[in-house]
Amino acid sequence: MTPSFRALFVPFALVLGCFLIGIRPSLAQTGLTGYWDSRTPNAGGDGTFRDTYFEIQQSGETISGNLIRRPNGIPITGTFKGNVIHFVTVPPTPPAPPAGSTAPQRPPQRPITFDGTYQDGKLLLETQGRNGVVKSVAEKVTKEATMPPPPLPLPALKDLPDNGLARTPPMGWNSWNKFAGRVDDAAVRGMADAMVSSGMSKAGYVYINIDDTWELGRDAAGNITTNKKFPDMKALADYVHSKGLKIGLYSSPGPKTCAGYEGSFGHEVQDAKTFAAWGIDYLKYDLCSGLDIYKDDAPTLQAIYQKMGEALQETHRPIIYSLCEYGRATVWTGWGTKSGGNLWRTTGDISDRWESMDRIGFSQIKLAPYAKPGHWNDPDMLEIGNGGMTADEYRTHMSLWSLLAAPLIAGNDLRSMTDETKSILMNAEVIAIDQDPEYQPVTSVSSKDKIEVLMRPLHDGSVVVGLFNRTDAPADVQMPRSSLPATLAGKKTAVRDLWKHEAVTMDGDVLQANVPSHGVVLLKISAR
Numbered sequence: 001m002t003p004s005f006r007a008l009f010v011p012f013a014l015v016l017g018c019f020l021i022g023i024r025p026s027l028a029q030t031g032l033t034g035y036w037d038s039r040t041p042n043a044g045g046d047g048t049f050r051d052t053y054f055e056i057q058q059s060g061e062t063i064s065g066n067l068i069r070r071p072n073g074i075p076i077t078g079t080f081k082g083n084v085i086h087f088v089t090v091p092p093t094p095p096a097p098p099a100g101s102t103a104p105q106r107p108p109q110r111p112i113t114f115d116g117t118y119q120d121g122k123l124l125l126e127t128q129g130r131n132g133v134v135k136s137v138a139e140k141v142t143k144e145a146t147m148p149p150p151p152l153p154l155p156a157l158k159d160l161p162d163n164g165l166a167r168t169p170p171m172g173w174n175s176w177n178k179f180a181g182r183v184d185d186a187a188v189r190g191m192a193d194a195m196v197s198s199g200m201s202k203a204g205y206v207y208i209n210i211d212d213t214w215e216l217g218r219d220a221a222g223n224i225t226t227n228k229k230f231p232d233m234k235a236l237a238d239y240v241h242s243k244g245l246k247i248g249l250y251s252s253p254g255p256k257t258c259a260g261y262e263g264s265f266g267h268e269v270q271d272a273k274t275f276a277a278w279g280i281d282y283l284k285y286d287l288c289s290g291l292d293i294y295k296d297d298a299p300t301l302q303a304i305y306q307k308m309g310e311a312l313q314e315t316h317r318p319i320i321y322s323l324c325e326y327g328r329a330t331v332w333t334g335w336g337t338k339s340g341g342n343l344w345r346t347t348g349d350i351s352d353r354w355e356s357m358d359r360i361g362f363s364q365i366k367l368a369p370y371a372k373p374g375h376w377n378d379p380d381m382l383e384i385g386n387g388g389m390t391a392d393e394y395r396t397h398m399s400l401w402s403l404l405a406a407p408l409i410a411g412n413d414l415r416s417m418t419d420e421t422k423s424i425l426m427n428a429e430v431i432a433i434d435q436d437p438e439y440q441p442v443t444s445v446s447s448k449d450k451i452e453v454l455m456r457p458l459h460d461g462s463v464v465v466g467l468f469n470r471t472d473a474p475a476d477v478q479m480p481r482s483s484l485p486a487t488l489a490g491k492k493t494a495v496r497d498l499w500k501h502e503a504v505t506m507d508g509d510v511l512q513a514n515v516p517s518h519g520v521v522l523l524k525i526s527a528r
């Protein structure tokens with residue numbers, strides 16, 4: 001090899017060598033730097049994908065940047081060695097809930113670890129999901145592709161008329177708590193069958209609500225389309241109606257739902273018409289990516305929700321309108337009603353754990369005066385029967401939700417309920433509290449050391465008293481009879497235990513019971 005040939009050949013061979021083993025010199029230094037779209041197939045094999053965007057900065061073997069989230073990204077940190085990438089998110093402490101919100105302080109998210117390789121301009125990534133390893137393929141995109149669309153003009157605020165629905169809190173079933181992304185047509189039909197055969201429909205449960213992940217995209221005319229899991233939504237609605245039940249659906253004012261599926265952004269009127277044409281009777285409208293685009297204040301949220309509320313009313317189909325905005329911007333103080341809402345979420349998402357249900361349920365009492373027929377506070381759906389709580393805890397869940405006049409939307413598999421679950425979800429005496437025809441709010445009689453006494457008057461002059469024990473050991477819980485309304489205090493009363501379904505003798509100056517840990521004794525007091 002001549003010296004001059006060697007001078008040319010050696011660097012060339014080095015570059016070629018690096019290229020062949022997959023590491024171009026520039027790549028080894030900074031080549032991953034840029035914006036990446038990581039596409040993950042959604043659960044349930046419905047043919048849809050979820051996009052997750054990263055901004056990656058590479059410096060030699062060090063990776064930093066962000067998992068792109070609005071308003072703030074989640075920092076990432078990691079390494080890139082050879083063609084092997086490894087990085088992990090570093091979730092910040094969530095901000096305190098907005099002033100006036102009852103939403104509890106959220107715990108920090110868990111860090112997510114990504115491992116993978118760089119091949120042919122793509123990152124092949126793997127991460128540990130709830131149900132096993134999740135694979136995704138990331139490709140470089142422009143910064144613009146990672147940005148939400150600009151906001152659309154919002155309507156001038158007005159007070160929409162009451163649609164006349166939900167005179168008592170809605171009752172039904174929703175797919176999310178049990179199925180999340182794995183709900184499909186067969187499961188919904190099965191749930192409609194079980195709603196009737198189990199006696200749930202006789203007990204008052206009416207709505208079969210399909211939550212997120214039914215969506216595919218839009219056809220050439222902009223109509224929203226269903227994915228493989230729901231081949232014919234109209235036929236499904238017909239089936240649910242044929243059982244004497246009603247059917248609900250889910251969408252978002254943002255371009256993407258919370259699970260990353262197609263939202264109604266810019267198609268509100270068109271989607272409301274589609275839902276009405278399919279025969280939909282209930283819409284849960286979940287803020288989700290709407291928050292990436294619009295301001296998070298009461299007038300803006302009112303306008304966003306009014307837009308769909310008005311579109312639904314213009315279909316002239318009776319459709320219950322369920323606002324899902326996690327208790328932001330004090331929705332209960334007025335704009336929830338004005339925007340046409342029949343119910344509005346007052347909290348973040350419930351989960352099937354005592355801590356979650358207890359934290360959410362007992363934080364809602366002060367909001368009870370804001371509820372009224374047609375317009376209800378929604379502390380999220382029921383977890384009864386999903387297996388994460390004890391029977392005592394589920395009885396507390398049902399009692400509390402009924403005292404709060406919360407929507408009773410079951411979230412379990414109705415096809416396989418134990419007798420205990422049935423006895424809780426179908427306790428007619430407890431449901432009657434929730435569904436009292438003349439709504440009067442629950443009040444806190446006393447609250448000390450995790451012992452709570454709640455009282456709610458009913459239309460027939462009786463009151464229901466809930467003796468709750470949130471502690472980890474059995475406890476005696478009592479309420480002086482002097483705390484009863486004047487119509488009952490000092491009078492002869494009948495006392496009925498609504499979980500034992502029997503009259504109890506409590507003639508002294510106090511109503512009292514020994515209450516199991518995390519349990520409740522629910523008493524109905526009537527004049528004798």
Ligand code: GLA
Nearest residue numbers: 176211212258259286324349
């Ligand atoms: C949000 C809602 C949930 C559920 C999911 C679906 O988290 O609060 O109730 O609808 O979205 O993605």
